[in-house]
Ligand SMILES: [Zn+2]
């Protein structure tokens with residue numbers, strides 16, 4: 001077992017699922033970095049929208065970071081590896097372009113969130129945001145450590 005990452009030392013929560021889930025995530029992310037499908041997905045999005053924006057939250061790297069952010073977007077396979085038959089071909093339509101934050105959130109849940117679930121999560125989080133108040137007596141937000 002030398003040279004393999006130690007996946008046996010998980011904290012209590014999720015101890016049953018975490019190791020396999022982590023391996024799946026690693027394989028999944030490697031697949032996302034490989035191949036020309038990613039380039040093709042970006043090319044299609046640019047042609048369609050004229051820009052690369054997160055398909056969940058609409059974050060636009062170029063808009064926020066200017067030239068430094070141009071062309072940056074992450075690519076997520078919407079069909080998890082374990083749901084594919086051996087040798088099954090991935091299509092461009094199986095890819096979702098996501099910002100780094102949304103991509104992280106997708107992979108933080110088991111099973112991974114779908115694009116629709118991610119959009120719903122964003123929408124319901126926004127809907128429950130407290131409205132900004134200039135009231136001096138308002139309670140400050142709790143500090144998160
Ligand atoms: Zn996003």
Ligand SMILES: [Zn+2]
Nearest residue numbers: 032075076077
């Ligand atoms: Zn992914």
